[in-house]
Amino acid sequence: MLFIPLASSNPDGLEKVVQDFGAKEQKPIWDGLMTDYSVSFINNSYASTLLAGIIGVILVFVAALILNKTLISKKNNSVSEK
Numbered sequence: 001m002l003f004i005p006l007a008s009s010n011p012d013g014l015e016k017v018v019q020d021f022g023a024k025e026q027k028p029i030w031d032g033l034m035t036d037y038s039v040s041f042i043n044n045s046y047a048s049t050l051l052a053g054i055i056g057v058i059l060v061f062v063a064a065l066i067l068n069k070t071l072i073s074k075k076n077n078s079v080s081e082k
Helices: 013-021 045-081
Strands: none
Touching: none
């Protein structure tokens, strides 16, 4: 999180392809939870990006825990059936 100021200002892969091929950006159907890696209700760009990063890490961690519990329970059920 301390490296936010060092992040590249260059476009990511998909944005680069859009620029290279001259595709027009369409209005999105849904803007997502944290568009442009920021939280919309915080006016400070550094704090907004930092909070978006923290939220993203927490969401990935929770998803990994849920996946782990699901896989472990399925494995235990298949072992107990044999």
